[in-house]
Amino acid sequence: MTAQANTATANTAVPLTDTAKTIRDTRPLRLITCGSVDDGKSTLIGRLLWDTKAVKEDQAAALSRDSGKQNDLGLPDFALLLDGLQAEREQGITIDVAYRYFSTDRRSFIVADTPGHEQYTRNMATGASTADLAVLLVDARAGLLEQTRRHATIASLMGIKQFVLAVNKFDLVAYDRAIFERISHDFKELALALGVRQITAIPMSALKGENVVYGASSAMPWYEGPTLVEALELATTRSAQAGGFRLPVQRVSRPGESFRGYQGTVAGGSIKPGDSVAILPSGMVANVKQIVTFDLVRNAAVAGDAITLVLDRQVDVSRGDMIVSLDAQPMTGLNFDAQLVALQPGGIEPGKRYWLKAGSRRQRVTVQPVSQLELSTGKWKAHSDAFAMNAIGKVHLNFDETAIFDAYDQNRTTGAFILIDPDTNNTVAGGMVSAKRSDLGGLHRDAQRVLLSLPADLAEELLSGEVLSARRDEVEIRRVSQQQAKDILEDLN
Numbered sequence: 001m002t003a004q005a006n007t008a009t010a011n012t013a014v015p016l017t018d019t020a021k022t023i024r025d026t027r028p029l030r031l032i033t034c035g036s037v038d039d040g041k042s043t044l045i046g047r048l049l050w051d052t053k054a055v056k057e058d059q060a061a062a063l064s065r066d067s068g069k070q071n072d073l074g075l076p077d078f079a080l081l082l083d084g085l086q087a088e089r090e091q092g093i094t095i096d097v098a099y100r101y102f103s104t105d106r107r108s109f110i111v112a113d114t115p116g117h118e119q120y121t122r123n124m125a126t127g128a129s130t131a132d133l134a135v136l137l138v139d140a141r142a143g144l145l146e147q148t149r150r151h152a153t154i155a156s157l158m159g160i161k162q163f164v165l166a167v168n169k170f171d172l173v174a175y176d177r178a179i180f181e182r183i184s185h186d187f188k189e190l191a192l193a194l195g196v197r198q199i200t201a202i203p204m205s206a207l208k209g210e211n212v213v214y215g216a217s218s219a220m221p222w223y224e225g226p227t228l229v230e231a232l233e234l235a236t237t238r239s240a241q242a243g244g245f246r247l248p249v250q251r252v253s254r255p256g257e258s259f260r261g262y263q264g265t266v267a268g269g270s271i272k273p274g275d276s277v278a279i280l281p282s283g284m285v286a287n288v289k290q291i292v293t294f295d296l297v298r299n300a301a302v303a304g305d306a307i308t309l310v311l312d313r314q315v316d317v318s319r320g321d322m323i324v325s326l327d328a329q330p331m332t333g334l335n336f337d338a339q340l341v342a343l344q345p346g347g348i349e350p351g352k353r354y355w356l357k358a359g360s361r362r363q364r365v366t367v368q369p370v371s372q373l374e375l376s377t378g379k380w381k382a383h384s385d386a387f388a389m390n391a392i393g394k395v396h397l398n399f400d401e402t403a404i405f406d407a408y409d410q411n412r413t414t415g416a417f418i419l420i421d422p423d424t425n426n427t428v429a430g431g432m433v434s435a436k437r438s439d440l441g442g443l444h445r446d447a448q449r450v451l452l453s454l455p456a457d458l459a460e461e462l463l464s465g466e467v468l469s470a471r472r473d474e475v476e477i478r479r480v481s482q483q484q485a486k487d488i489l490e491d492l493n
């Protein structure tokens, strides 16, 4: 009987091991941790690394030596593990994004430790742009703070669709279930307002290691959910972005008369010799003759590969252009809708000319604020003035020359940009494009041109009028329906 039971156990173990192997073969899960200063992020990550045995022996020895002040459980100070930067110890706050690696039998993980201090919103956005999941920490004694709301909002804007709420320091609130329920309820409301549906809330003590890697059944018998690591093992990685081929051209390589290649890192899709491509913004068309990496000729390239592309005909391509699949092209135009986060004390001024940098492309742009996110309610409020630092806003971007973007939710590389202040050279905003506006166009005006979108009859009337007939060359008319014209006017108001 006992032997049979043993066999049964052994049998069921086999498929489990197989599953574990399959999961292990997949890409690592990338996560960010965020929260306010002192919520315990460093302690949590230190605990994750320690309990999953990601800490090497020499590091562990150094830690025991270093950590003169062991905590009251006689364990090393886990936060010290995270002290990548000397400056951090001096200032007592985390000041840069640090990436850490750990794994369980089922999966491997890359965690970006992003700082909680208000002025480092930019680093948080950096960590979030590649993450599959965000772990948001709150101190059980404090509940949700404005900083938690800000970080959850940035994470969702950056395309993260899975959140774990770590209600930390639960040992300090006597493992009170009512507190957990109140905080997780508040958080679920916030997450739903942000459009995030995959939410796991976990009561934990990073310091004591409860519900991080190991459970805490004696302290919280009422909690039946997963530990943090179990939740992470079950999370899904963002599937590789499908979409069309994108190669932002970083360099044109011309080692000799007979060879001309376009170099860059593939930012989306895949390509193989024979595929047809368009070169943007010119719109010229060619076929791929060869794909070269270092000294190898390849028969295909995918997102993330650094390649040199050789085309089958002479075309004019320069740095900042984008080579894209002919049949799945990005948006091109002068006007786009975007969301951005203001990163500098000077904020973002309406109408000021900034440099916009997207990949290898840099162009002039003006920003017109449309609305601002009110963090306390999660609602967008109309806002046409300057954005203060840390504000999250929706804007119209108006370019002098054709810009090329994918929507950020289609492609996180070709949909993202930064704004640079030409006076100071500081990066003043990070942003994501949501859509192109030039289908409606509205009224666009700069020194050279006037662009009008009007119904055909009105367009003719206007052009024959005294003012515009003399300046006909400078005017571009887009003929639109009455309804579209009405939408444009509403949009402008």
Ligand SMILES: Nc1nc2c(ncn2[C@@H]2O[C@H](COP(=O)(O)OP(=O)(O)OP(=O)(O)O)[C@@H](O)[C@H]2O)c(=O)[nH]1
Pocket (backbone or CB within 6 Å): 035, 036, 037, 038, 039, 040, 041, 042, 043, 044, 079, 092, 093, 094, 115, 116, 117, 168, 169, 170, 171, 172, 204, 205, 206, 207, 208
């Ligand atoms: N009692 C208790 N204390 C904790 C827990 N987690 C962290 N702490 C303590 O809270 C303090 C702050 O923890 P850190 O890990 O440094 O916080 P942080 O969020 O990384 O802070 P910054 O790096 O400054 O952003 C430290 O004294 C920790 O020992 C916990 O679960 N229980």
